[in-house]
Amino acid sequence: MRYFTVLAAAFLAAASGGNVSQADGSESKVAGPYLGQQPPGLIPEVFAPGLVSTNGWEYGGTFSPDMQEFYFLAQNEKYSDSSFILFKREGETWQETRISARKGQPFIAPDGKTLHLGRRYMERTDAGWSDVKQLDAPFSDILIMRMTASANGTYYFDTYDKDNESAPIRYSRVIDGKYETPKPLSAEINTGTYLSHPFIAPDESYILWDAKRDDGQGNSDIYVSFRKQNGAWGKAINLGDAINTDAWEASASVTPDGKYLFFSRNVGSDSYENVDIFWVDAQVLYDLRPAE
Template identity: 60%
Template sequence: MRDSMISFTVLAFIVFLSACKTDKSNTIDDGSSTVQSPYLGQKPPGLIPEPFAPDLVTTVGWEYSGVFSPDMNEFYFLRQVEGTEEQEFVAYKNAGNKWKETVMSSRQGQPFISPDGKTMHLGRRYKEREKNGDWSEIKKLAAPFDSLPIMRLTASSKGTYYFDEFKPDFTGDIRYSRFIDGKYEEPKLLGEKINTGKSFHPFIAPDESYLLFDSPKEGGYGDSDIYISFRQHNGSWSNPINLGDKINTKAWEASASVTPDGKYLFFNRNTGSDNYENIDIFWVSTELIEKLKPQRVK
């Protein structure tokens, strides 16, 4: 009996060592324990949105605009510095199979990384990826963007810009600009389907097959809802489709984007007071987008 117990213990230990040796998942060291990754060690959500990375990213404070790099080894977001009115630009980077937090700077704009990973857009400013993998000093977009009140700018794989214009009277429009013959064309306003009312925070799919944005349109669920519009066969955009009551609530939802691997939708929700003191980052499976595709207008 004793010999059998010893054999079982040895076998269990061998299995444990084998599992540790073959597990190649990334990890994040929180100072007290190490948890499995990817996605900063988080268990992926299904069709019900969940706060992203509680205590690491999402807290009882203000966090906003979370995006991954195309290789999924970097995560960037904005947060309020605890006990102050200041906001800072934060990165989690995968180094040596561990995710490490870095405060990059004070807030510099809403981050979005181009599909090729070479540019970090920050509204009408940007950074470029250098040969050593670091980001350059912040630069300003040239004409025809330098004088526009851009809040969020995203880009497709073709380099086409989609961006909003945040005006002092809290109205907003979404425009686009294609890269043609070595330069960007004069920005063009998207049609009334998109720009009826106030439309903000566009996210263009890398292949330009759909556009996400938020707006307090009539018939919505509350303060501001997230919508999707699909590119049609003739190049036009479909009527915007509200993402539904699993995403949108009576609160403010905004700034949606999709992870570079196409699996998850990230967005922001006001979970606090009318003063927007507790903005959280949520994520949910992009299956919900797939479920909406049959509604496309032919």
Template identity: 55%
Template sequence: MKCSQAFLLVGLIYSQLCHSVQTKLEGPYLGQKPPSLIPQAFAPGIVSTKGWEYGGVFTPDMKEFYFLRESKADKKQEFVVFQFKNNNWHESIVSPRRGQPFISPDGKIMHLGKRFKHRTATGWSDIKSLGPEFDELPIMRLTSSINGTYVFDDADREGNGILRYSRLVKGQREAPKPLSKEINTGTWNAHPFIAADESFIMWDGVREGGYGNSDIYISFKQSDGSWGAAINLGENVNTAQWEAAAGITPDGKYLFFSRNTGSEKHPNIDIFWVDAKVIENLRLKL
């Protein structure tokens, strides 16, 4: 081997080793620096890239992060997980897309729209149906509270969808009902999130007075059990582009959502996060 070739080989190995060190993921939240009250793309170049990434959620122990993305190989949507093992985060592909993931507050159920999986001793069960009351509904996202209340979308492709809920009453699942007009106003209402303690609901939709495309809204539960007026999360979270699929991390510290950082013709959907104080700041203004 010539000297120049040897130096080239050593340089390539050194470059690869440096790259490995730079991309090593250690610590909470995939090793990312937490954001302030200004949203930041989550894990740039790792989760949020020049592509389509959507709907990120952590498990309650904060050791698994699930999201959807478009495969660079065939442009099909795939279900991805980062798992914290041996003090490092490891990426793997779970399957092709099977609905939008949400983990129940107790960590025992992975909701996937109208379907779900149970947590087992070895991982997750096969996909199961929620039952006939839900099978015919075009559910994109379903979230649940500690008490087992479901909140989910029932949307068509013309923007006429509404948000519904279903409670557990004496151990029995009640038939889905529409949420109040405070929430079901405007168009494209979808991708709801109910707080674990049922103190608020977030969703995205298009309303008068919004910032352009789909914005994220919140409604706080009132002392009489009703839902308060919809509040736009404001110009730091919402833009003239599309924001959707908001949710709070299980530790209550951060708000995650998806945003189109491209254009309508050439979208680039990324996952963003921001300090959850943005919600408490809105509550304090009421």
């Protein structure tokens, strides 16, 4: 199945090792927050067309907690090989840098100190990011595509398994200074196939992920579950027609300032050669929160 091939390619990219070698940056002509883009309303828009999103493959966009850095993965006319890209704000303009060959999908921990890349990571230093490091057990033997973390350090992550289309999304808390053995989330989240790319809210009040489910649009859709007052996860809620189409939508996250929902969508053929990053006002997500 083509979708599973896409997941396999994503994982293989995440599994590539190597150090980060910073290339020379080039200053863009855009200025202001969000790479100088006019914020969207309640209808998703392509993020930074011609600058970030092109006729090629751009995926997994994420901002740093201070909103001064934007990371994503790309392969397009500008970057012929799969690349890990950074836009960094310098004053009012943004500096574009190819950090390295493609790494795992980036996610920066809420404290800004760790850049997660699946089961690998980099640490923030005075000189920038460290070399790529490997997570210790119990994560070192798990094939992880996207690792995210809450403000208290709890990990939420997916599992790539070519022999199991229903491999669960799991979590692991810090107990007595060590991470516990990962546990699968409840059936509210772990129902369907291709359960992938979780994003946990910093306060763990909701979780986003993508999956193929019977109530979906036919391909991968993005879902949200809100945590109940008793601590249990609520039912999975499809983000609806404004976000999900009959195309592949995946890899959703909310900007650290809580204002915008980012996600990726295949806007090309089944070859997935034209994947763009979209954004939309996060109110579309908050409006789905059930009343208790």
